[in-house]
Amino acid sequence: MTTIAAIATAPGAGGIGIVRLSGPRAKEILARLFLPLSAGFVNFRPWQLHHGRVLDSHGEALDDVLAVFMPGPRTFTGEDVAEIHCHGGVFIVQAVLESALRLGARQAQRGEFSRRAFCNGRMDLSQAEAVAELVAAPSREAVRFGLSRLEGLLGRRVRALRTELDGLRAQMCLAVDFPEEEVESLPPSAFAGRVLDVMQALEGLLRAQRRARIMQQGAQVVLAGAVNAGKSSLMNALLGRQRALVTDIPGTTRDFIEEGCDLDGLPIRLVDTAGLREATESVEHLGIALSREKLAQADAILLVVDGGALGEDGAAAVVCPEPAAAEVLETAGDIPVLLVWNKADLCDPAVFPPRWAGRRPALRLCARSGAGLDELAARLRECILAGTAETPPEDGLAPNARQALALEQARRELEGLHADILSGMPYDCCAVRLAAATAYLDEVTGSNSTEEVLNSIFEHFCIGK
Template identity: 75%
Template sequence: MPTIAAIATPPGAGGIGIVRLSGPQAKNLLARMFLPLSPRFENFRPWLLHRGRVIDCKGEALDDVLAVFMPGPRTFTGEDMAEIHCHGGPFIVQAVLENALRLGARQAQRGEFSRRAFCNGRLDLSQAEAVAELIAAPSREALRYGLNRLDGLLGRRVLALREELEALRGQVCLAVDFPEEEVECLAPEAFARAVNRVALAVRQLLAGQKRARIMQQGALVVLAGAVNAGKSSLLNALLGRNRALVTEIPGTTRDFLEEACTLDGLPLRLTDTAGLRATDDAGNAVESVEELGVALSREKLRQADAVVLVLDGARLGPEGAKARVCPDPAAREALELAGEAPVLLAWNKCDLCLPAVFPPRWAGAMPCCAVSAKSGENVEALATALRRLLLAGSLEQPASDGLAPNARQALALERALVELEALAADLRDKRPYDCCAVRLEAAAALLGQVTGLSSPAEVLDGVFAQFCIGK
């Protein structure tokens, strides 16, 4: 493998800039670039920072630096590595890199350091992806998720499931190759139980995909309800500042308003929408502005990861919660549009009117909170309930975060699950074992794609192309 070099720190000026080298010539190139200042310097003692000057090909000093040599295989890439820590001016860092390239190093490609770590067995593919996810983590939750994935939690779990399938393949091959021999082989009932056990474990992994996406990309939370229910006021209360215009005039919000925030480390996109109602201009040749706003509200409800359904408690009155069916037509429409998205019921204006019973009888198992957006009463409790809703009721399970697959991994798991379910159906239909072995092999290969054991080159190229040059 050629020795590669790249700038490992972000573009622009900074206090420190790092040029990283990896490959068999890393130590030799570092020695040719580095002039130590200490008279006691002895041939780059591993893992120790040495102070000196970087010199160019003409022997002229470029900068006062710290340099370190790290011998493989116990490095990030599994190869010999070296780093030069210079001052972070763009010209200085680029000059150090260009000097390394003139001496024989090759410019690293995107993600090449991480790809070498994968190829040398230092990381599996799920851990390599976690490196990029850690760098791009937008919140504390995403950071915790990435760290757990980097520890290999998901990779070890998927590898264990794949090993179960490989063990089944061995027993199936024995039964197919020696059908008339008196050897111990897998009974159909035990075969089916093992396949169903692996399928269940795959479903459990897939259940965490939405949680992972929310932690990495943030959740779209839509505030919906009738006009003048207090959606804009509740948005302002959750943000802690006046972002949305609030008036007593019905239909003040004509367009959706989206604001990014974090909820105890969880990234959110809070969306205030126009109140749902039939507008006065319905049926006219030219749609009104409000009609367009209501149409956007309906579209946002269909896209939502979660919905905060805001009820006007003052208008519904104390008896509004006793009804067997929701008395608010706008709320009924919002519930229908939300589909499978979880819904949190916010009984607003509780400072003006408390419900006779709470939660409302028609709410069923829906989580509910009585709040006052105007006074701020119970807004913190609403925020806590919203976070719990988005994270499926689990607030204190840091280890489980590492078992949540990303989109690429989830696709491989979904395809493996299809093969396992088809295999279970074949076993119920008493298909021959040689036919079952084909699906078993396909499922094992798809699980191998999660960790990179059986990933084609184009998949690897796509993964590592998303990395920065220096990683």
């Protein structure tokens, strides 16, 4: 392996900048770059910071720095690693990197440090992906999730399931190779039961995938309802600033407005949409069509109704009296809906929650005054995370999209295998599905990943990682 070098800190000026080297010549290049200022300095004591000057390729001093050498294999990459901690000026950091490159290092590619860690057995592919996800984590919840996955819990769980399938393959080979011998092999009923156990374990991991996506990418929360229900006022109240235009004129919002915010550590994207009604002109018709598209893509819906317009008896009816709200309730499907009875200061309903809302959660508030916003934030968070997984995200058992696809394909193969066993198909015919399921599990940890797959994963990393 060649020795690679890259800037490990974020672009731009800062207090500290770090240039990292990894490979067989890391110590040699560091020794040529570094001039110690301590009279007692002898070579580089591993894992200890040394004070001195960093030199350019011509031997001229560039900066006052700290340098450290970390011998492999107990490093991030599994190789010899060296770091130079200099002042974070753009010119200084770039000059230190250029000096390292002139002395024989090669510019690292995107994700090459993490890729070397994977290739050298320091982490599996699920852990390597967790590195990039941790760097890009948009919230506290996403950080917790990334740290837990970085510890390798997901990889260990998948490897345990693969070991279970390996045991089944051994039992299958035993039954196929020695059909006439008196050797112990699993009967079909027990075989099917063990396959079913692995299937259920995979389904548990897949249920957690939605939580992983929400924690890392954020949840899309769509505010929907009739015109003048107070959707824009509610969005402004949640954001704590005037973002959406609010007037008494019906149909003020023609296009959707999207803004991000943090909901007690959970990243969300609020989407204010045009009020649902029969459009009177083409522009409004287009806006309402976009509203319906956003509703179909939502992770959760805030259904805002005008409590003042519905009146005291508006919640007592069995059938929803508001056409826009009725449409959302009818078309939401499995998307969580939180009913918001807005303008509660104008009307306190005689019955609450509304009978026509069924089992959906509901609350009363006043968007203009802010009364009830704290309860809304808490209830909305519960609504978004409901049904994602019983396992909390910090347990690290939620796969990302690539891993979930591999797990789903493994589950389908096992589903077909389970049906084949119950139908009495010979074990040698069942072996193909079992081998395929095992191969899909290997894709999660990277045991059989191709160069093309690895390239597609690591090219999204930053260069210094």
